[in-house]
Amino acid sequence: MKTYAFLNKDEKDTLRAIDDSIEHWKRLASGKTKPGEGILAKDCALCQKFIANECAGCPVSNYTGQSDCCGSPHRDCHDDWCYHGKTSKQFRASSETMLEFLTEVRNDFLAIAKEKK
Numbered sequence: 001m002k003t004y005a006f007l008n009k010d011e012k013d014t015l016r017a018i019d020d021s022i023e024h025w026k027r028l029a030s031g032k033t034k035p036g037e038g039i040l041a042k043d044c045a046l047c048q049k050f051i052a053n054e055c056a057g058c059p060v061s062n063y064t065g066q067s068d069c070c071g072s073p074h075r076d077c078h079d080d081w082c083y084h085g086k087t088s089k090q091f092r093a094s095s096e097t098m099l100e101f102l103t104e105v106r107n108d109f110l111a112i113a114k115e116k117k
Contacts, residue, residue, distance in 0.1 A: 004110070006117045013049070018059055018106045020045035025102060028077075029095035031087055039074070039081055059109045060102075073097040 007015060021044055027033045041047035050058035055067035064071030077098050080091040 004113075006114050011113050014057075014059060015106070015109065017045040017049045018102065018109060022099065022102050022106065025095055025099040028086075029092055029099055031092065033086070038086070039077055059105050062112075063105045063108055073101050 004012065004015065024037070024043060024045070027037065028039070037043055041051050046058055046060060050056065050061070055061040058067075060069055060072055061067050069075070073094060076094040077091065080088060080094045084090040
């Protein structure tokens with residue numbers, strides 16, 4: 001990972017969780033998931049870090065202004081997984097959208113952190 005000198009330790013941990021989530025959605029979009037990997041909170045590094053506190057501080061929540069990934073493409077991914085299956089073109093397309101969204105969230109997180117310094 002690139003060194004971001006302007007980030008404190010907690011921000012670096014959050015950036016690592018964003019990057020892990022991006023890698024997770026890359027696997028979902030490509031259809032090359034780990035055994036048992038899905039779209040639930042247990043599979044998301046950001047959820048593991050922030051869900052216990054009702055998403056407070058989560059970069060996705062900060063970006064959308066909502067908790068539980070509301071306002072993100074996650075609902076479409078969930079619906080496509082449930083109605084069309086995890087190998088469907090619909091799910092892969094919505095996973096690509098989620099991946100693009102998380103990249104925007106990452107860029108926003110870094111811009112805000114840098115601006116605060």
